[in-house]
Amino acid sequence: MGKPIALVSVSDKTGVVEFGAGLIARGWRIASTGGTRKTLRAGGLDVLGVSELTGHPEMLEGRVKTLHPTVHAGILARRSIDEDVSQLAAHGIAPIDLVAVNLYPFRETITRAGAGIGEALEQIDIGGPTLLRAAAKNHPWVWSVCDPADYDRVLAALDAAADEVRDLRRELAAGVFRHTAAYDAAITEYLAQADPAGGSTCPFPEETVASLLRVQTLRYGENPDQAAAFFRNGSGPARGIPGLVQLHGKELSFNNILDVDGALTATAPFVGGKAAACAILKHSTPCGLAVGSSPREAYEKAFACDPVSAFGSVVAFTEPVTEDVAEALSGTFVECLVAPGYSERALRRLREKQNVRILAPERGAALEASGHLWDGVEIRGVRGGVLVQAAPRPARDVNREAPAPTERQPTDAEWADLEFAWSAVQSVKSNAILLARDGASIGIGAGQMSRVDSVELSIRKARAQGLDVAGSVLASDAFFPFRDGVDAAAAAGVRAIVQPGGSRRDEEVVAAANEHDMAMVFTGRRLFRH
Structure with a gap:
């Protein structure tokens, strides 16, 4: 039996010469392509070109190198099935027992300033994922290695008995499919967003994928008995x-x-x-x-x-x-x-x-107003699934040109505070009430089961700090279902209210404001934060 063959073709050359030397020292032959072959030979290693295995040259400026039956039959043949082994022999194909591949730097390319779609397309790896997936599918007989961090583990495993490394082979195979799935997800997301024709794409297709990169493993989650980690979008820059x-x-x-x-x-x-x-x-x-x-x-x-x-x-x-x-x-x-x-x-x-x-x-710039996991989209996990919604745009919806539905219109000072309060209440958990004066919150009521409770809580919080509610304005993230919240605010001295409107009892609520000589503004937009 001839020496085992390792096919090594990597974009990230980290540790590849040392890995190749370790394979050769253990009696392996190495077949490689393009830049990897040059790197290994420059490191003093005797390396075959893949074309020497296939009898076919690399084509299309390197687009076609390993996409050949000789390569994939050598990887996919099941060593325990006599017919597979016989077919290899009949066609003069050598089995390939290890595939070490990492992929074109697609993510790095699309995050670089000025990179266009043409450059991005050239960094979509075809042969690499195909080689890895073939090796991972046949992992009982073929090593599949996509991470340079695993080189030392694999070399050590080659010195161990076959039954001692079965779990490692399966672990590496799982890592390959995880890696190629994330790679494909990054490409999918990029192509869905890059629309040179100027058309629109649906943000919520029937099927979707997400590429996630782990930022850090956390000590624990909300409580010490919960494991946790932090991931970011893997198909774009860190935002x-x-x-x-x-x-x-x-x-x-x-x-x-x-x-x-x-x-x-x-x-x-x-x-x-x-x-x-x-x-x-x-x-x-x-x-x-x-x-x-x-x-x-x-x-x-x-x-x-x-x-x-x-x-x-x-x-x-x-x-x-x-x-x-x-x-x-x-x-x-x-x-x-x-x-x-x-x-x-x-x-x-x-x-x-x-x-x-x-x-x-990172660069001392202004804080971003967006930066969600998928640009413009929020994702929240629930038992058995995820909820996806468009990310909320910052609340700047107070329109001074639109007449207030109340008899009294806000004063200029009240308009300024209503604008501030409306922007500020967006981040408060519902039911959300925020009292404001002179560009500052003075009382906040959050997370109550009824809106009037949030109104009363905001008043109580303000008074607890010795802050005078009289003359303040109030923002509500959703409409008032009853007039009781308006009555409570008026009794404390609130002079103007901004809210979405849209309740079946809007007339009753506006009438309450008129009774108290309050101004009220409808924005037509709900800011509920559940």
Whole structure:
């Protein structure tokens, strides 16, 4: 029997010379293609060209190299079936016992600035996945290796008895199918988005796939007895939370990541605005949100809404953090801090707090208002399936040109606060009520089973901090089903309300506002956050 043959053809050349040398030292022959063959020969290894096996040259600028019956029969032949072995012998085909392949860098290509669809198409690997899948299918007899990190394990396994490496062969085969599936998913998503003809594609086709790359393994999930990991979209650049760089502090936890996501949701309507914005979050919903002439002013206004809940919070800014902001933050415990950037003095001050996790975009740019798993799409897991929906656009829907349905129209000052409150209430968990004055939340009612309970909670929270509700405005993420919420707000001194409208009792609700000489604005859009 001749020496076993390994077919090695890799885009990532990491460790391939050492791997090849290890195979040759164990009595193997290596067949290879193009650049891999050059690399191995430059490393002093005696390597066959695949064309020497097939008797056919590489074609079409390398597009056709291994797509040949001699190669795939050598891989797919079942060594335990005499007819398969006889057919190989009859056609003079040598069995191939190991396939080491990694794929063209498609993901890296499409994330590079300026890469067009023509370049992307050339980086769609055809032969590589075919070789790997064939080897993985026949893994009881053929080693399938797609990750350079596995080279040493495979070399060690070649020295072991066959029955000792059965599980490893199967593990590697599973890894191949996982890898090629993710690769195909990245291509699928790219082609679905890249539409040179200018047509539209359905965001929710009958079948869909997602390519996910693990960002990190987490210590645990929501609770210590739950295993957890964090993944990102594998078919594009890192965006959203994976696009943030951690500048200081312990590794992010499962709950930290949820809270940071809530922080980015809360600041999204204010990114790129004229004023600095600050959101303080606890359990992924705001306990304070404000805009100001500076990040320091925005923070102080947001903090005043609920200083007690701000302990152990996540704080997000839409503008870079300066030293005076770091000084203000030093007075309370903050779990995570997210901002477009930090001055050097601010960073030095913040790093004095050992446990605070400091995050910023990679290039110091403004925080993104989007960056969902699939661009423009949100995915939520439920038992037995997933829910998919279009990601919400930032709430900037207050239209001063549209007349209010109430007899009294908002004043200019009320319009400004209604605009702020409507943008701010979007990130509060439903039923959501937010009281605001002078560009700051003063009371927030979230997650209650009835809307009037959320109204009363927001009033109670404001009064607990000594904040005067009289003269404030109120934003509601969904319509008022009854007038009781309006009556409760009026009794506390609220002067204007912004809400979607659309209730069967809108007339009753508007009539209640008129009785209390309140202004009310309908936006026509619900902001429910379940």
